[in-house]
Amino acid sequence: MENKAKILVVDDEVPVCRSISSALEPEGYLVDQALSGEEALQKEGENRYDVIIADLMMPGMSGMDLLRAVKEKRSDIVVIMITGYPSMKTAVQAVKLGAFDYLPKPFAPSELRNLISRALERKRIYEEKAPVEEKAMAKTPLPEGLYCIPGHSWAKLEDDGNVRVGIHELYLRTVKNFSSIKFPDENEKVSQGETCLWVVDTAGNLHRLWSPVSGRVISINEEVEEDYSRVMEDPYGSGWLLLIKPLRFEEELENLLPFDKE
Template identity: 35%
Template sequence: MPEKILVVDDEVKVCDFLSEVLSQEGYQLETADSGRKALELLRQKGFDLLITDLMMPEMDGLRLLELAREEDPNLAVLVITGYSTVETAVEAMKKGAFDYLPKPFKIDQIKVIIDKALKQRRLMEENRRLRQELKETRPRLVQIIGDSPAMRQVYRLVEKVAKTGSTVLIRGENGTGKELIARALHRYSDRSQRSFVSINCAALPENLLESELFGHTRGAFTGAVAAKKGLFEEADGGTIFLDEIGDISPAMQVKLLRVLQEHEFIRVGETRPRQVDVRVLAATNRDLERAMAEGGFRPELFYRLNVITVTLPPLRRREGDIPLLANHFLSKYRQKTGRGVASISREALRLLSAYPWPGNVRELENVIERAVILCDGSEITPADLPKELQDGWTRKDGTGPIEAGMSFKEAVSNFQRELILKALAESGGVQARAAELLGLKRTTLNEIMKRLDVQ
């Protein structure tokens, strides 16, 4: 089906000229002589590309650009004008124009720009379609971005244990999304209509943590002018999430163990135990087995917490998920900031996919938020990324596909794996497109992926 282009100019000659020339290129053309008429056509029919003059009566091209992209955020827009200034060009790009072309222009020049704009539009629509497919095929239980094999395993496990009421220990590096998993476990449990409360156990000193968890009676300590419920009481009937559980003191471990074993606790300043019905979810980025061996963590508490373990993979083990996450955060911060950034370039996606992400998903989100704010055009490019990403894809530990002690066969396999992952990232996970980028048949790529265990 031919792609649809809407040309808007109050000069009929310009509309007729572009309509004739671009129709010969196989595009479906319509024209309008005002911004108001253009908006009506956009709402009625939808278009892939809008070409608009800048200076028009009633509604200028910049205002039309704004309103058109409110209707369709993925619409490619080319602004043309006979009154070109640097200021208006910058303003058009900030509002989301793909490009800005002064009159008079050469027809070959505009053909090249149109081709690039429509390629970007196709890529964005493909990404949108893939994200929708992902929503539909992912287990309905957990609306978390990611479709790598490691994350699919997490989804299946969460779906199994959500309704059991069992204690769950969520393990993973900082920034991997442990609290998101905890909230999903609560949301799809039988306790979902009751409270979900969370606390970072590493953020408070021991005396304050005890009061925060178990509450206190009036006069229990200096400043306790009134009795206060703790989080366990607030979560009664619901779920409590104890983040950074590996950082609590031995004395606090004993008190938590009592809650898990006896379903009761004592407020600070009281002697009478109080009963509580609460599901406990805990999370840590620490090696609790080592902490037990070194005497820093009580084995009894570990075994009470570790009924079910959900282990979240670091982002560097989820490279196929990086384009999905990056585009998700782009949409989030485009809406939040009102910026006209519509896409991420292939070169920028390649750098994002190659970076090891020591701060995991949280770091990726920060990078995309920064890029959306700093980007001057409609597309995030490598120049909008931090320097450590621009410097290339070499790992922070100094290694790439080839590491010390590898055999030749292992090095070749690693190199092939890196190439395939980069092609998949660049193609948005579409294997047919990845095969084309690598110069392979799709069947050949599938065979290599199976051999290398690349999903």
């Protein structure tokens, strides 16, 4: 099983580590465990893991410190943060620092597996395709004024004060066999860093998409609802998904990255 992905699970609680391991091992992944950031860093030095799943809150070296250290050594490593204290600000900041994604506790094995699958897809994209090609894939010129949760979603402040929200092209590419989108209801409240909609693949797996802003959903792009291919064709333009009335956009902008600096 040469192709077997190597995954390191980092959590200061043994049961959590074991549970995650037992959820992933049947899927054919090679799962290692570490009970602290320091141990994880050491193990990562010995084995080049494909994915690291790390708890944010740990005594000693925190998940965030681990992320920084690991990313410094290997930019291509995929790090997923899990947290029992889902401070969205911390989680989004982690993504901004280079984490692939995060998962709030408690979660079902399916959620984790979906995420791992997307993470590995991302890894594959890193390895198999050059960044140049990546850029070329952008079918539309880079739009102005877009702010992102890197690899997830984008937000753009419109003239009327509302924010247009869309999906990041990279995210779509990590979801194998994108099928449809499960939209929220109009008027529903969303928060930055929390699920604003679900991306559904052909196998029926649900993938969370984190909202880049907090606010209330004013409207949904009905054109996309009718034809999901629009999202693939023009993710930063006509393929927008939600129109949100933001609550504190200025403040939340700090947690986002301008599109071109990603």
